[in-house]
Amino acid sequence: xxxxxxxxxxxxxxxxxxxxxxxxxxxxxxxxxxxxxxxxxxxxxxxxxxxxxxxxxxxxxxxxxxxxxxxxxxxxxxxxxxxxxxxxxxxxxxxxxxxxxxxxxxxxxxxxxxxxxxx
Numbered sequence: 001x002x003x004x005x006x007x008x009x010x011x012x013x014x015x016x017x018x019x020x021x022x023x024x025x026x027x028x029x030x031x032x033x034x035x036x037x038x039x040x041x042x043x044x045x046x047x048x049x050x051x052x053x054x055x056x057x058x059x060x061x062x063x064x065x066x067x068x069x070x071x072x073x074x075x076x077x078x079x080x081x082x083x084x085x086x087x088x089x090x091x092x093x094x095x096x097x098x099x100x101x102x103x104x105x106x107x108x109x110x111x112x113x114x115x116x117x118x119x
Contacts, residue, residue, distance in 0.1 A: 001030050001033055001034075003047070003048070003051050004026070004029045004030060004033060004051050004054065004055065005026055005030070007051060007055065007075070008022055008025060008026050008029070008055065009022075011055075011071070011074060012074065013059075013064075013066045013070060013071060013074070014059075014064070014066070017064055021062055021064070024062065025055075025058045025059065025062055025064070028058045028061065028062075028119060029054045029055060029058045031119060032054045032057065032058065032089075032119070033050065033051070033054055035096075036050050036054070036089065039092055039096075041085075041088060041089065041092060045085075046081075048075055048077050049072075049077055049078075049081045049082045049084075049085045050085055050089075051075070052068065052071045052072050052075050052077055052082045052085075053068070053082055053085045053086040053089050054089070055071055056068045056071060056082075056086060057086070057089065057090075057112065057115065060112045061112065061115050061116055068082055068083065068086060087108075090108050090111050090112070091108065093111050093115060093118055094106055094107065094108055094111050096118060097111065097114065097118045100117070100118070106118075
């Protein structure tokens with residue numbers, strides 16, 4: 001959690017984003033990381049790729065233009081690992097969203113649009 005908060009503050013990708021939006025992104029990111037821990041997605045894995053993918057997903061939710069490749073490079077992480085973790089996170093969010101009344105309409109392609117409701 002500390003790594004996510006520190007990363008958002010020091011990352012060049014979020015330098016021109018409004019501070020209130022950055023604070024909201026931090027809160028959403030911390031919640032998603034807590035979900036990653038509770039859903040056991042990070043067991044036996046390095047935590048930094050999850051920080052990268054949570055930041056990418058939160059940026060996408062808040063319409064901030066950030067590329068996964070740029071964040072992975074800035075965090076000195078492997079892009080392929082981050083892409084794999086991103087797919088795993090989206091699949092897990094899709095499974096969690098199936099419980100909602102409109103959950104049958106949620107797919108991997110539109111989970112990012114529905115993520116604020118799922119969160």
